[in-house]
Amino acid sequence: MSCGGNALEIASKMSNMGVEMLAFTLAVSGWILISSTIPTDYWKVSSIDGTVITTATFWSNLWKTCVTDSTGVSNCKDFPSMLALEGYIQVCRGLMIAAVCLGFFGSILALVGMKCTKIGGSDKTKARIACLAGIHFILGGLSSVTACSLYAHRITSEFFDPTYIAQKYELGAALFIGWAGSALCILGGIALCFSMAGNGTSKRAGYTYSGAASFISSRTKVQNTAADVRSARGNGNPPKHFDKNAYV
Template identity: 25%
Template sequence: MHTPASMVMGIVFAPLGLVLVFTAAITPQWREGQTRLGMTGQGSFLRSGMKGRKMGIRSGSAEALLLLRTDGLWESCLQVEHSELKQCWPVAGPYQRDPRVRLAQGLVLTSLFLGGTGIVLACIGVRCWTDLPLRGVAATGGLLVVMAGMLSLTALGVYTHNLRRLGIADPSQGISNPRFPHLSLRPAGSLYFGWLGACLQVLGGSALLFSFKRPRCSTCPSYRDLPVCPACRSCPDITKSDTDVYEVSC
């Protein structure tokens, strides 16, 4: 079977983009911030977690710990740098209730559903086990993949544009939690995975959309009046009645 290059490109890029978007969705590194926290006052809640652990931190340097706070769509984490002390929890509070976060969650979930459905349709449309692909089915799958990529791009755009204001009543005051000091928030690794995956989905789905265009059929070199399609890769069979048979005797 001769599979069009657009189908091959789409069937490779679309699943890869879906995997990257899914990876971004389940990881808690959409934004991150660092701050130094003293062991007295605000840092007292870390003492219980550090008791009984060999952190390798000198008593002099323990007065100012470097904390790394990360937030995702469904999980947040807090980690002490250069140590194994890390705690993660489901998103809660103002961040969870922020309508922009909830919008990003809904768009990403819808994108994953449409992307998976589109890839299934594309695989059925390509039909590697037959000679001719189902072009309409493959192109429909490509349309769903493009829609999934656009939804992911929208979710990522909304989150990135409002990254420093999500779950914060006053952006100048940082995260509105008295237990944490001011954090300087910035984009994290999961956002980049999401952007790359969404772009691959749009690219792969657009390639599958070219499946609507049927290949132009050429003609058989020996029989100009008989059409032949490149997907068949051979001329139509010539019946025996069209040829003359001669008996030769020695």
């Protein structure tokens, strides 16, 4: 029985460790994708075809707007000061930077809280740290998906607005990368939190079982001893199984 319990406990720990490693891989991969979207050029893109071969590609991101001609030469213009920026660009910048910071701290906490590492203290403490890392990843993914969705909503609303006469853009590759990274971060964070659900269950169950068995056996022994004493007193004979120091 003890060998079976130990085997089940080892198998449970190995399973939880595998889930933690998978969750950490997903979350860190998502964080890397989110970080790569910030310097990516094509958050929104539009092209204008000329009459013969001249083609101009307009694109923009969170930091600048550019135009590239058919020869591959790009002319860019950085956005003005932050106070002169449009509100949605400022919000997207803040959310993406927050997502990168949350993912960074989540990665450090996950390394400390995982069972395959030698730091972090007891299993209970490491479980709390790993769950906190999962929360960081989830919040980072939500921040990134909010920024990408806000930027995409602005593009689509301008594109389908018949009264909008300025240059119209379409969704760029950076938005899709950001959405994918956000999904990986959220999934990895949830997996990190739920991988701690079964920790310590087998130990508590084994302790309760042995305690109950010990209590029952002790109670039975006391009852049997009391019955022997009463029987001996009634017959006038000394009780069995006791020596002269039994009542001292």
